[in-house]
Amino acid sequence: MSILVTGGAGYIGTHTCVELLKKGYDIVVLDTLSNSKRESVNRVMEIACRNFKFEHVDLVEKKELERVFTENKIDGVVHFAGLKAVGESVEKPLDYYRNNVIGTIVLCEVMQQFGVKNMVVSSSAAVYGTTQKMPIAEDAPLGPANPYGRTKFMMEEILRDLYVADKEWSIAILRYFNPVGAHESGRIGEDLSGIPNNLTPYITQVAIGRLKEVNIFGNDFHTKDGTGVRDYIHITDLAKGHLKALEKVLAGNGVEAYNLGTGIGYSVMEMIAAFERVTGQKIPYKVVNRRPGDVAVSYADPAKARRVLGWEAQKGLDEMCADAWKWQKNNFYGFNNKKQPVKEE
Structure with missing residues (x-):
């Protein structure tokens, strides 16, 4: 087929x-x-x-x-x-x-x-x-x-x-x-040109040294730590x-x-903390103004997909962070195949 x-x-x-x-x-x-x-x-x-x-x-x-x-x-x-x-x-x-x-x-x-x-x-x-x-x-x-x-x-x-x-x-x-x-092999993942719009590739590019720090768009939402929660x-x-x-x-x-979706919401700060825990990389960040239209909390009810399709998410936050980091480490410039710069000691 x-x-x-x-x-x-x-x-x-x-x-x-x-x-x-x-x-x-x-x-x-x-x-x-x-x-x-x-x-x-x-x-x-x-x-x-x-x-x-x-x-x-x-x-x-x-x-x-x-x-x-x-x-x-x-x-x-x-x-x-x-x-x-x-x-x-x-x-x-x-x-x-x-x-x-x-x-x-x-x-x-x-x-x-x-x-x-x-x-x-x-x-x-x-x-x-x-x-x-x-x-x-x-x-x-x-x-x-x-x-x-x-x-x-x-x-x-x-x-x-x-x-x-x-x-x-x-x-x-x-x-x-x-x-x-990313795929567990580290061979395919999210390849972006320019500044990432999404949180995780932003975190990995800060961790690898392509970006200076993560911008957190607002810490005054009505959430557990003031940062936005997503699924x-x-x-x-x-x-x-x-x-x-x-x-x-x-x-x-x-x-x-x-x-x-998973039906579980994690805040921006929880995502940064999880990435630091799983990878051992320190992630510098700064809080900036909210973006227009950003909501405080958004997460799915995936019950219909489970009931009708027989599908349910299996991988947890640690695997998400570990696989994203493996992709970034193995592909400093994504699919461009350029040589990774050597850090001076």
């Missing part, structure tokens, strides 16, 4: 490709490499000891996408492709609507044209906006607070409308919380959630949303 993985060269995509290959699926990876690198695909092949086809294609290029479907017998799609930086989405909303929304529409058009109606879709906890009730269940009110979140919300609505029009579609919408960590999930657990969702969509039809 062959699965098309759009955005398969990215952070979540590569880890999911490894799990798909381990499970015996054939895959075709499609990516523009606009925020990922070809080396990541090579390393997936290395880890899985299997080769697969890579297509350098943008989803909005309909003719090229049709070619991919013509040349490959595709049975289902795992759809990651899109832009994902909240701050950038505020500055460049049209880029986000073009890539995330129009790209998804074109993908669905081509899938329908070729009779492929099984799909696992990357969404986000950002669709919930600033809900106050914790934990967040799938039936919580939706109210995204930025263009990125709105693109994911629009994608979800489009897919629901698609199913209403054609009941042959089978779609699982996966709302991620905060993916962290962090190991990237491998997240990847395995996609396999469970794929099994579900291949076995039936319908459209359903599922939270993928």
Whole structure:
């Protein structure tokens, strides 16, 4: 059985490709490499000891996408492709609507044209906006607070409308919380250009010496230590959630949303302390002003995924920190393969 993985060269995509290959699926990876690198695909092949086809294609290029479907017998799609930086989405909303929304529409058009109606879709906890009730269940009110979140919300609505029009579609919408960590081999992980937007890669880059200190955005929230609380999930657990969702969509039809998180919230200070404990690295930090729109607490209710998909996160905070650090130590410049600088004594 062959699965098309759009955005398969990215952070979540590569880890999911490894799990798909381990499970015996054939895959075709499609990516523009606009925020990922070809080396990541090579390393997936290395880890899985299997080769697969890579297509350098943008989803909005309909003719090229049709070619991919013509040349490959595709049975289902795992759809990651899109832009994902909240701050950038505020500055460049049209880029986000073009890539995330129009790209998804074109993908669905081509899938329908070729009779492929099984799909696992990357969404986000950002669709919930600033809900106050914790934990967040799938039936919580939706109210995204930025263009990125709105693109994911629009994608979800489009897919629901698609199913209403054609009941042959089978779609699982996966709302991620905060993916962290890396593959246990240390060969693939979160490769970022510029200053990281997310906490864990920021911590690891401070620990390795690429950045001076961690900025903590506010310590006056109504939480146990004043810093924001989030639900962090190991990237491998997240990847395995996609396999469970794929099994579900291949076995039936319908459209359903599922939270993928641990159901446990950790504060920024708890994350820094855990990383220091696990790695022995001291992490300097400074407190700066809150970012607009940041909520105090956000963590998932993952009960639906456990009940319906038979999926549950297995890895704890220590494994998240240890694997993130192994990736950073082994790949100072990520997938760029540049030589790590030698520290002067």
